[in-house]
Amino acid sequence: MPLGLILGLGRAFRRKRTSSLDILTSKRGPRDYYKGKNCIPTGFHTRKGGYVVVQEKLPNYVVPDLTDFKLKPYVSQCPIEVSSTEAADSGK
Secondary structure, X not given: OHHHHHHHHHHHHOOOOHHHHHOXXXXXXXXXXXXXXXXXXXXXXXXXXXXXXXXXXXXXXOOOOOOOOOOOOOOOOOOOOXXXXXXXXXXX
C-alpha cells in the first residue's frame, strides 16, 4: 500500500517534456511579445524614438548586364509541344 502511494506522488510531480516548453510563440508569451521572422535588423533605434538605417546592413544585389542575352527570363507554365523536325527547321 505505501508503495502505491509513493508511485502516485511520483507521477504527480513528474514534469512535462522540456522540449515542448522551450518553444516560445506569440501565443504562449506575454501580451507584448513579438518573436519576429528571424530577420536581420537593418539599423538601430534612437533614444528619441527614431530609426537609423545602416547602409552596410542593407542587402546588396549584384545583377549582371543582360543586354543582347539570348534566353528569356520567363518560362511558361504550359509549354507548347514542339516536334524535333520543327525545332531543327527553326534553328536554321
